[in-house]
Amino acid sequence: MKKENKLLSGADIFFECLKHEKVEYIFGYPGGSVLKLYEHLYDVDFLKHILVRHEQGAVHAAEGYAKASGKVGVVLVTSGPGATNTVTGIADAYMDSVPIVVFTGQVPSHLIGNDAFQEADIVGITRPITKHNFLVRDVKDLALTIRKAFFIASTGRPGPVVVDLPKDVIASNCEFEYPEDVDLRGYKPNYKGHSNQIKKAAEIISKAKKPLLYVGGGVIMSGGANELALFARENKLPVTMTLQGLGAFPGTDELSLGMLGMHGTYWANQAVNNCDVLVSLGARFDDRVTGKTDTFATGAYKIHVDIDPTCIDKNVVVDLPIVGDVKHILAEIASEMPRTPDTDDWLSQINEWRDECPLHYEDNDGRLRTEFVIEKISEKTKGNAVVITDVGQHQMWTAQYFKYNYPRSNITSGGLGTMGFSVPASIGASFAVKDRPIISISGDGGFQMNIQELITASYYKVPVKFFIINNNFLGMVRQWQELFHAEKYSFTDLSLSNPDFVKVGEAFNIESFSTDNPKDVDGLLEKAFSINDRPVLVEFKVVKEDMVFPMVPSGGSISDMIVKRLNPKRMI
């Protein structure tokens, strides 16, 4: 341990620690309790502070940065309202296991609990939505706490960590010593899987007649996409992915079945229902995937590889759990395989399902449809882009029609389903990835939920393509209203209340375009993809009444799948 004996202020220590953690960007917004940090920030040159326009935007931007880069995203906000504005983003990061550290200012220690000006108990508020959180009570604890925060956020199953910094702690001085090691007696992530379980898994997979790999975001987070591709191809194992798993395996590979679950492909869901060995890799049997658990993959022997033991046997009881890092475990299972399974019949059966009920949309009435736009974007980029979707129908259509070919190319709010995610998250992602196009896809509803961040995009000249899929409706809610709520389109019609998105873009100094004609799409994409030194906005005015199919109704079985509109005439 190196000793630097001079006295440093809390603020100095803060930035020294960030330097050691190799932080490149802070997404933040200043205020009274963090003024001292901003005073120092003025002269800091080893990292860049990105000023957002709302603290929720800062957290989503940090998430976008973290998901695109695999590094820890960092947020800095003030106490009280600054801190409470981060709550939705923190909950989002918790649900999707995104490694971020959120630094919140706090009122001076002696005022904590006094209902002081801009005081909020953010440690209490965020306790159930963080992997861990800290209130730093003494400047002597600051360095170690920051070290722990980064360590906890980025190891094991990643997640958000909040560090609350009282104003006086930042202002006081102490000797600084960077803590090289962290030892948390209550936290020892386990990476290595149990070797007998791994052998057994290989044995069972090699004997399977109808095996299926069910892949979640964990494969991407662990950096295991290569191991997955090798394993699947060598053994001819079909792969289906969750929403967060898309990109873990190339969507264009013939072994890819696309997404499973509520809006998954017919053939992926049939494969789940009929497989004899289901291998879950870094996925958590979420209800949007399983539907009714009693009827989910009932005939299959279930192997579950996950780094988080709480995921095992939580929703679905499995036969063979393996706790550890999925990347390593995949490689080990691959090397333990005594023989490759014979899956030819199974794969041709899956292809029959593929032909039986392909993804389909109307394309002969000359009207613009989301599916068409997404297909065009996918073709144009060949899947070599980072696509950040918002929440709703466009999100599901993108999952279905965009052929993700690379890990970390799909960024979306899956667990919490946070509208307003895409605009700020895409800005964050654009700081992490410089060599591929950054594409933000939002609905007209969600686009307005963090619309203020457009100025962040235009000020920092980030090359994000903001694509708005405007169906003049809160489309996904409209879909449920049509299917399950007596077609009462209660408060979901935005046709009379949407702003002019081109004017909005222009007001934020972003070149903006709009079309409702399928024939214009190629040209507009050409235009959008030629602009790479600043943001660009394109509004696609699509039909309003389309629904995302197939659909397994919430809590239903795969046999309840709806594949097309029940009653095509009853449309608004």
Added chain:
Amino acid sequence: MKHTISILVENHFGSFDRVATMFSGKGFNIRSISIGETEIEDISRMTIVTQGDAQLIDQVVKQLNRLIDTIKVVDLSHAPRVERELALIKVNISKGSMEEIKNLCDIFRGNIVDITNRSMTIEVTGPPDKVDAAVNVLAPFGIKEMARSGIVALQRGEQTKIKKKQNIT
């Protein structure tokens, strides 16, 4: 089935709350909870009695392990263990009932720790079912107030030293 779970936690700001928040957030129930010091200065022991089937208890234990502040989590339900609870029971007394209450108190090896003209406070310590029984026999006299400590428990025999947690994230 009832389960007694013994948890060693870091004795610092917010760690008990973290455990309690996890229970309420996950919808697990807490029948009783007790917290106190251990032989190690910065470690506390929480003893929580909860209820559920095997799968649920398995989740409870895993979720407890997952918390960064928990150092060791053991479901004592299937282990040989000592369980104790303390209750302070304030009962109404009258001339006629005094003797009888005192006798009952003796049977349960309770202590009379406070007495006035109208009430008597009895301290009963023992396994939880003994405390239940004492409460039941005193109830007909009219219990004015009662405080139960919740269960504290230790495994019988030699206890292994605090080990580092494994398999957690």
